[in-house]
Amino acid sequence: MFQVPSLSDLNVAAALPAVVLALGACVFLVVDLFVPRERKHITAWLTAGGLSVSLVLALLSLTDVVTFGDGEEAFFGMYIADQFTDMVNVIVLVTSLLGVMVAYNYLDRTNMQRGEYYYLLLFTTAGVMFMGAAGDLVVVFVALELLSIPLYILTGFRRPQEQSEESAMKYFLLGAFSSAFLVYGLALVYGATGTSNLREIWQAVDSMVAGDTSAQFLLLTGAGLSLVGLGFKVAAVPFHMWTPDVYQGAPTSVVAYMSVAAKVGGFAALLRVLVAGMPNFMLDNGTSAAWMDVTWLLAAATMIVGNFIAIVQSDLKRLLAYSSIAHAGYILIGVAAAGVPRVADEATQAVLIYLMAYAFTNVGAFSVIIAVERDDASNTGLSSMRGLARTQPLLAAAMAVFMLSLTGIPLTAGFVGKWFVFKAAIAADLIPVAVIGVLTSVLSAYYYLRIVWMMYFEDGDGEAATPRPLAWAIGISAIGTLVFGFLPYLLSDMAREITLAFGG
Amino acid sequence: MEASEVSIELYVLLSAILFIMGTMGVLLRRNAILIFMSVELMLNAANLALAAFARQWGNGDGHVMVFFVMTVAAAEVAVGLALIVAIFRTKKSIDIDDLHLFRG
Numbered sequence: 001m002f003q004v005p006s007l008s009d010l011n012v013a014a015a016l017p018a019v020v021l022a023l024g025a026c027v028f029l030v031v032d033l034f035v036p037r038e039r040k041h042i043t044a045w046l047t048a049g050g051l052s053v054s055l056v057l058a059l060l061s062l063t064d065v066v067t068f069g070d071g072e073e074a075f076f077g078m079y080i081a082d083q084f085t086d087m088v089n090v091i092v093l094v095t096s097l098l099g100v101m102v103a104y105n106y107l108d109r110t111n112m113q114r115g116e117y118y119y120l121l122l123f124t125t126a127g128v129m130f131m132g133a134a135g136d137l138v139v140v141f142v143a144l145e146l147l148s149i150p151l152y153i154l155t156g157f158r159r160p161q162e163q164s165e166e167s168a169m170k171y172f173l174l175g176a177f178s179s180a181f182l183v184y185g186l187a188l189v190y191g192a193t194g195t196s197n198l199r200e201i202w203q204a205v206d207s208m209v210a211g212d213t214s215a216q217f218l219l220l221t222g223a224g225l226s227l228v229g230l231g232f233k234v235a236a237v238p239f240h241m242w243t244p245d246v247y248q249g250a251p252t253s254v255v256a257y258m259s260v261a262a263k264v265g266g267f268a269a270l271l272r273v274l275v276a277g278m279p280n281f282m283l284d285n286g287t288s289a290a291w292m293d294v295t296w297l298l299a300a301a302t303m304i305v306g307n308f309i310a311i312v313q314s315d316l317k318r319l320l321a322y323s324s325i326a327h328a329g330y331i332l333i334g335v336a337a338a339g340v341p342r343v344a345d346e347a348t349q350a351v352l353i354y355l356m357a358y359a360f361t362n363v364g365a366f367s368v369i370i371a372v373e374r375d376d377a378s379n380t381g382l383s384s385m386r387g388l389a390r391t392q393p394l395l396a397a398a399m400a401v402f403m404l405s406l407t408g409i410p411l412t413a414g415f416v417g418k419w420f421v422f423k424a425a426i427a428a429d430l431i432p433v434a435v436i437g438v439l440t441s442v443l444s445a446y447y448y449l450r451i452v453w454m455m456y457f458e459d460g461d462g463e464a465a466t467p468r469p470l471a472w473a474i475g476i477s478a479i480g481t482l483v484f485g486f487l488p489y490l491l492s493d494m495a496r497e498i499t500l501a502f503g504g
Numbered sequence: 505m506e507a508s509e510v511s512i513e514l515y516v517l518l519s520a521i522l523f524i525m526g527t528m529g530v531l532l533r534r535n536a537i538l539i540f541m542s543v544e545l546m547l548n549a550a551n552l553a554l555a556a557f558a559r560q561w562g563n564g565d566g567h568v569m570v571f572f573v574m575t576v577a578a579a580e581v582a583v584g585l586a587l588i589v590a591i592f593r594t595k596k597s598i599d600i601d602d603l604h605l606f607r608g
Contacts, residue, residue: 137569145580149583152587156587159590167606172587173539173600180523180526180543180550181546183550184523184549187557187566190554194561194565195561196568197565245606249605249606
């Protein structure tokens with residue numbers, strides 16, 4: 001007999017931050033219809049309000065001040081509300097709030113002030129939140145699409161401008177292509193284990209007979225194809241080709257947001273599928289998971305290619321695109337390190353710490369580009385940084401902080417992230433990868449510090465405008481980058497209890 | 505298993521062939537709509553595999569996933585075709601070789 005489950009059976013309360021945001025997005029979608037065209041700022045403020053409510057709920061839940069719901073699983077194991085989810089929620093909500101702030105004036109002056117922008121942003125954010133909380137392969141897939149489809153639209157938001165449309169097209173085709181890989185990978189994982197629930201997959205992998213080669217083959221292929229699909233999303237080499245073109249052509253306010261949000265979502269799903277679902281998938285009775293070797297190879301390739309190509313870039317957005325590829329490599333080191341069971345928790349925490357640091361730094365860096373960009377999307381070349389310290393000393397100082405943080409100089413958040421990731425890699429005996437990470441970081445100093453040099457020691461117009469919400473966003477990002485750099489224990493305390501392992 | 509029943513391996517093999525055909529289509533075709541159709545072929549290859557595995561395991565998880573994949577694919581079509589139409593209006597072409605504004 002089929003019974004309709006009640007709200008308490010579903011444990012909806014446990015998923016409160018995400019549910020509030022998703023419902024809010026649906027409500028704003030309708031409310032926006034009644035907001036007159038020239039007053040779309042109202043939608044922006046509503047969106048910021050919705051994000052703030054959700055952020056407060058996520059923070060309360062992360063700090064254990066309030067426990068929502070009854071137990072960690074909601075919607076019959078589809079949604080997992082643990083500390084990992086909370087931290088992912090906090091990172092992405094902060095990013096979205098900054099994303100709304102940087103978009104506010106930018107949309108006005110580029111004639112894009114349309115309500116859709118804000119609720120598409122909310123839907124993407126909800127997608128990332130559900131990805132972090134995924135307890136089932138179905139949720140991984142649906143959340144990935146909820147994250148991606150609004151981003152395709154946002155990338156092309158500046159239509160009919162040709163660059164924006166072209167990058168939307170590229171993003172869409174490669175994004176859909178990568179989703180197909182993910183779906184096929186998930187299908188094979190289901191074929192190998194007979195369930196789509198991550199906890200049950202973990203149990204099935206545990207009890208998988210060592211000699212059952214066909215199931216192992218299916219699982220290995222499935223994990224590999226999922227890695228390809230999510231590798232596209234996080235822009236890991238060799239699946240990174242779309243990144244520079246999309247970042248260069250898309251509206252800068254969208255790039256500021258998606259360069260972080262899509263990465264957070266991709267890595268959260270990667271961790272859920274690989275580290276929570278199949279940490280015990282070992283071939284030949286090894287000591288590390290079967291997916292670890294390929295992951296660290298990807299990490300190494302991503303760091304090397306990203307950093308080397310970034311050196312020769314002359315466009316700021318393109319340079320930061322390659323820089324974001326390089327950073328995907330550093331984060332992948334953490335994912336690879338989680339393949340060794342005894343380091344899994346430490347490595348997972350390192351990935352989240354890195355993402356938190358990266359969120360503030362990278363949104364900040366793109367906000368500075370928004371400040372110098374002209375209304376016709378020009379002036380994003382490296383030369384636009386020349387003389388910025390003379391005309392806009394505060395803006396230049398903030399940009400210098402972001403560049404130092406992206407390089408990984410001590411006393412910035414970027415250093416803290418790299419420190420934890422490399423520490424996890426060494427604990428997992430991935431010393432060669434950690435060495436590559438350190439060496440490529442040194443290399444990256446060249447192109448990051450060149451920007452600082454240009455701002456302070458070269459002459460130029462240094463034209464830039466920082467209207468209010470944009471200035472707030474830059475200020476908050478800079479303060480966040482510095483505070484986490486000076487007080488790294490804030491980040492490590494936040495992540496301390498995070499574990500992806502299913503108990504028992 | 506009855507003798508007349510098609511075995512699971514054949515279904516999975518067929519789905520793998522469809523998936524590879526889709527992948528080749530994406531990589532070799534130059535027309536945006538055909539690339540998009542190839543992606544749909546890849547998704548449906550996954551659907552076939554899911555349905556086959558669901559019968560093999562005798563549970564509904566695979567079927568549920570098929571429904572979600574179909575629904576999401578429909579949403580993707582809506583956005584994808586809109587993008588293709590938009591780009592055709594500006595460029596008068598949907599050949600992806602004509603997408604070459606970015607260099608570097």
